[in-house]
Structures are given as C-alpha cells and as structure tokens.
Amino acid sequence: xxxxxxxxxxxxxxxxxxxxxxxxxxxxxxxxxxxxxxxxxxxxxxxxxxxxxxxxxxxxxxxxxxxxxxxxxxxxxxxxxxxxxxxxxxxxxxxxxxxxxxxxxxxxxxxxxxxxxxxxxxxxxxxxxxxxxxxxxxxxxxxxxxxxxxxxxxxxxxxxxxxxxxxxxxxxxxxxxxxxxxxxxxxxxxxxxxxxxxxxxxxxxxxxxxxxxxxxxxxxxxxxxxxxxxxxxxxxxxxx
Amino acid sequence: xxxxxxxxxxxxxxxxxxxxxxxxxxxxxxxxxxxxxxxxxxxxxxxxxxxxxxxxxxxxxxxxxxxxxxxxxxxxxxxxxxxxxxxxxxxxxxxxxxxxxxxxxxxxxxxxxxxxxxxxxxxxxxxxxxxxxxxxxxxxxxxxxxxxxxxxxxxxxxxxxxxxxxxxxxxxxxxxxxxxxxxxxxxxxxxxxxxxxxxxxxxxxxxxxxxxxxxxxxxxxxxxxxxxxxxxxxxxxxxx
DNA sequence: AATATATTTTATGTCGACAAGAAAAATTTA
DNA sequence: TAAATTTTTCTTGTCGACATAAAATATATT
Numbered sequence: 001x002x003x004x005x006x007x008x009x010x011x012x013x014x015x016x017x018x019x020x021x022x023x024x025x026x027x028x029x030x031x032x033x034x035x036x037x038x039x040x041x042x043x044x045x046x047x048x049x050x051x052x053x054x055x056x057x058x059x060x061x062x063x064x065x066x067x068x069x070x071x072x073x074x075x076x077x078x079x080x081x082x083x084x085x086x087x088x089x090x091x092x093x094x095x096x097x098x099x100x101x102x103x104x105x106x107x108x109x110x111x112x113x114x115x116x117x118x119x120x121x122x123x124x125x126x127x128x129x130x131x132x133x134x135x136x137x138x139x140x141x142x143x144x145x146x147x148x149x150x151x152x153x154x155x156x157x158x159x160x161x162x163x164x165x166x167x168x169x170x171x172x173x174x175x176x177x178x179x180x181x182x183x184x185x186x187x188x189x190x191x192x193x194x195x196x197x198x199x200x201x202x203x204x205x206x207x208x209x210x211x212x213x214x215x216x217x218x219x220x221x222x223x224x225x226x227x228x229x230x231x232x233x234x235x236x237x238x239x240x
Numbered sequence: 241x242x243x244x245x246x247x248x249x250x251x252x253x254x255x256x257x258x259x260x261x262x263x264x265x266x267x268x269x270x271x272x273x274x275x276x277x278x279x280x281x282x283x284x285x286x287x288x289x290x291x292x293x294x295x296x297x298x299x300x301x302x303x304x305x306x307x308x309x310x311x312x313x314x315x316x317x318x319x320x321x322x323x324x325x326x327x328x329x330x331x332x333x334x335x336x337x338x339x340x341x342x343x344x345x346x347x348x349x350x351x352x353x354x355x356x357x358x359x360x361x362x363x364x365x366x367x368x369x370x371x372x373x374x375x376x377x378x379x380x381x382x383x384x385x386x387x388x389x390x391x392x393x394x395x396x397x398x399x400x401x402x403x404x405x406x407x408x409x410x411x412x413x414x415x416x417x418x419x420x421x422x423x424x425x426x427x428x429x430x431x432x433x434x435x436x437x438x439x440x441x442x443x444x445x446x447x448x449x450x451x452x453x454x455x456x457x458x459x460x461x462x463x464x465x466x467x468x469x470x471x472x473x474x475x476x477x478x479x480x
Numbered sequence: 481a482a483t484a485t486a487t488t489t490t491a492t493g494t495c496g497a498c499a500a501g502a503a504a505a506a507t508t509t510a
Numbered sequence: 511t512a513a514a515t516t517t518t519t520c521t522t523g524t525c526g527a528c529a530t531a532a533a534a535t536a537t538a539t540t
Binding site: 489 | 513
C-alpha cells in the first residue's frame with residue numbers, strides 16, 4: 001500500500017474556502033509524490049483521500065486529473081490511479097530532453113533576463129550554497145529545482161519553462177529514489193557551475209550560458225547514472 | 241457568444257458507456273477548438289455543454305480540465321472557462337519552440353525510425369499531396385499536423401512528442417485564424433520539403449533531417465507572419 | 481442624472497448517493 | 511487438490527442538488 005503520511009496537518013485545519021480545495025490537495029499530493037512519501041507505483045485511493053482531506057471526491061478527482069497531466073500519476077481507466085512509476089527504460093529520452101531544456105532555458109535567460117530576475121536567481125543560489133554547507137542533500141535537490149526553474153522563467157518562454165519544470169520534477173524523484181550513499185564531491189562541482197551560470201546570464205553571454213548549461217546537464221545525468229549503477233534496487237526489476 | 245455548433249450529431253447518439261463520456265466531450269471540443277468552430281476567447285458554459293452532450297456536469301468538467309492542461313482553454317477561477325485566446329505577444333516564444341521541436345523530432349526520427357513508421361509517414365505525405373491537389377487548405381493544415389506528429393512518434397521521445405503536438409495544434413489554430421487569401425505557391429514548397437524530409441529520415445541521415453526541418457520551420461513561421469502582417473483583424477487589438 | 485448600494489440572478493465549486501466495472505472471495509466442479 | 515465459476519466486495523464513473531461567489535439588475539442616495 002501507499003505510504004500514508006497520516007501525520008500531516010491538513011486534518012486539523014478548517015475546511016478550505018471555495019476554490020481552494022483542489023489546489024490544497026494538488027499541492028499536498030505533488031509535494032508528497034516528489035518527496036517520495038508516496039512511493040512510485042503505489043495506488044491512490046480517492047475515498048481515502050476524501051476522508052483525509054475532509055472533502056468530497058469531486059475536488060480530489062480534479063486534483064488527480066491535473067497531476068496526471070503533469071505526469072506525476074497515471075490513471076488506469078476503471079481501475080486505480082497510481083503514482084507514476086520511475087520507468088528506467090525511458091531514461092535515455094529523459095536525459096536527452098533534460099539536457100536540451102537546460103541549454104535552451106539558460107541561453108534564453110542570458111538573452112532576456114532583467115536585473116530583478118538575476119537577484120532572485122542569486123538568492124536561490126545562496127540557499128543552495130547553504131544546503132551544501134549543511135550537507136542537506138534533500139534540500140539541495142529541492143533548491144536546485146527552483147534555481148533552474150527561476151532561470152527558465154527569466155528566459156520567458158512558457159513552452160520551455162513548462163516542459164523543463166516537469167523534467168526537473170522527474171529528476172527530483174529520480175535523485176531522491178536512487179540516492180543512497182552520497183558522494184560529497186559532486187555538490188561542490190554543482191556549486192561552481194551554478195556560479196558560472198549566473199555570471200554568464202548576468203553578463204548576457206549566450207554562448208557561455210549554453211556551454212555551461214550543457215556541462216551541468218551532463219554532470220547531473222552522470223550523477224543519476226552513477227546512482228543507478230550501484231543501486232541494488234535494480235535487481236527488483238529482474239525476474240528470477 | 242460562442243459558436244454553438246448545434247448541428248452536431250452527439251445529441252442523437254445513445255449515451256456513451258461508462259468511461260467514454262469524458263473522452264467523447266474531450267475529442268469533440270478539441271476538434272471544435274482547433275477548427276475554430278469555437279472562437280478564441282469565447283466563454284464555455286458547463287451547463288450548456290451538459291445539456292448538449294446529455295450528461296451531467298462532472299464529466300464535462302473533467303474534460304475541460306484536460307483541455308486546460310493542453311492549453312486549449314483557460315480557466316478563470318470562480319468565473320467562466322474560455323477558449324484559449326490567440327495571444328500574439330507570445331508568438332516569438334511560439335516560433336522559437338516550434339522550430340526547435342521541428343528540428344529535434346525530425347533528427348530523432350532519422351535515428352530511431354522503423355520501416356513501419358516510415359510507411360505511416362509516407363501515407364500521410366500522400367494524403368497531404370492529395371489535399372494540395374484538391375486545393376483544400378483546411379485539410380492541408382490538418383494533415384500537416386498528423387504528418388509531423390507521426391515523425392515525432394518515430395523519434396520515440398514522449399517529452400518532445402507531447403510538447404510538439406501542443407505546438408502543432410496551436411499552429412493549426414493560428415493558420416486557420418489568419419488564413420484568408422491563400423498563396424498557392426507555398427503548399428508546393430511544403431510538399432517538396434516533406435519529400436526531402438521523409439527521404440532523410442528513411443536514410444537515417446540525421447544532419448540532413450535537422451537541416452531540412454529547420455528550413456521547413458522557418459518556412460512555416462514566415463507563412464504565419466505573412467498572414468498576420470496583411471490581416472486587418474490585427475487592428476482589433478489596437479485601442480483607438 | 482450619476483454614482484453608490486442593495487438585491488436578484490446566474491454559473492461555478494462542492495457534496496452525498498447511486499450505478500457499473502473490476503478485483504477479491506467464496507463456491508462449485510473435475 | 512486445483513481449476514473454473516459464481517458471488518460478494520470494493521472502487522471508480524456519473525448523477526442531480528445545494529452552496530457560494532461573481533455578474534447583472536434594481537434601488538437608493540447625493
């Protein structure tokens with residue numbers, strides 16, 4: 001069964017006002033899926049959620065449809081909705097798209113950024129730096145996502161931003177899932193690359209932004225791959 | 241108000257079986273939006289649709305949520321849902337993303353295509369050729385979308401395919417909307433480019449596929465732009 | 481008459497209940 | 511005992527109704 005996360009606090013709060021019901025459920029479930037509190041592949045019971053959030057199944061259902069559109073859950077018709085599995089056969093496609101979106105969004109950011117946007121990006125970079133100092137890997141993974149998301153927003157192409165955020169979220173789940181023995185060297189490398197990236201964006205140096213983004217993407221892809229290679233969980237996929 | 245399309249036939253048909261209700265509404269509305277039977281910006285009334293499709297508002301609502309996720313409608317909280325407007329301030333972003341997706345999907349198709357997939361693509365190309373011969377512009381616009389969609393599928397990267405299909409649909413609306421006096425020269429150019437494209441894909445020539453796709457994208461972008469430039473409707477956007 | 485306020489109306493957001501598939505359990509049959 | 515079949519249980523898909531926020535209309539006020 002799915003992890004219950006029954007210690008959450010939405011049971012105590014007052015019923016959300018008209019229109020907030022769906023977004024409450026949506027945000028809570030999104031977070032729990034991304035943080036793997038809900039295991040990939042585990043079934044989601046509408047009735048259970050309805051009790052947990054103290055609202056009827058209608059808003060629950062609408063939230064699940066939106067999650068399905070973000071690729072975070074999969075709806076099996078007339079059967080259960082499940083948390084989207086981490087399909088590692090699709091990893092090559094994922095790497096390819098992620099790398100391209102890293103490059104494109106960072107390029108565009110170097111072209112179109114405003115000073116305010118650079119400030120936001122710098123602030124997130126500082127938060128990332130703190131997380132590295134604290135050796136808080138989960139926080140690093142989370143802040144990393146918002147850092148790159150902010151860069152994409154500065155690029156101002158919503159088609160890229162939306163796809164990129166979806167890919168970043170998928171990457172967040174992968175990193176969390178496969179992360180076990182963390183290698184302390186890589187975070188430092190990320191930190192330097194982030195720094196270079198911000199400088200290129202601020203300077204409006206499109207070529208440099210592209211190049212660094214490409215390197216950065218390769219770095220992350222390698223990291224995910226290295227996690228996967230020496231992760232025993234893969235054996236679970238092999239029928240004996 | 242919205243175009244009613246009241247001569248459609250779903251009123252006569254029997255009630256769709258369990259689970260088909262949503263997809264019926266979804267497909268019908270998608271087609272009507274893409275074919276501009278529903279004008280961009282026009283409000284969508286759930287109750288009206290509920291009567292028209294002879295089903296309760298619940299499945300109607302679910303269909304609208306899915307359309308919103310495809311960018312075909314926009315939901316204004318606590319107020320109406322409207323058919324997504326054609327925002328021409330976002331056209332540069334659209335051109336950029338469309339061009340990139342043309343290139344990437346065609347490249348991947350040249351890498352990953354199977355013989356069966358080439359056959360499907362060729363068949364669609366033949367249909368396009370027929371539409372050109374018949375000077376049936378609307379059919380050309382429609383078949384063109386499925387032609388490129390088939391190429392993307394042969395590339396086998398669902399992240400690209402999904403974004404590309406969304407962009408192609410947006411392009412379909414733009415072409416329909418701005419199309420007025422059609423220039424008969426361009427369709428022939430498309431036909432030749434399509435032919436070259438299929439050859440490059442079949443031959444597995446990635447470089448050629450990329451180059452031709454880029455040219456083709458530029459061609460289409462120019463076509464949309466030329467429509468817009470000499471379309472008086474633009475004046476409607478200027479406050480006098 | 482024009483603006484501001486109160487009232488009515490309309491359409492959305494939510495609800496609880498029923499209907500219909502699918503899975504699980506119980507029963508039958510070989 | 512094991513497979514096949516029926517019955518039960520459970521969950522989803524759909525429904526009609528109510529609650530509520532926003533728009534439209536009517537009324538009051540300056």
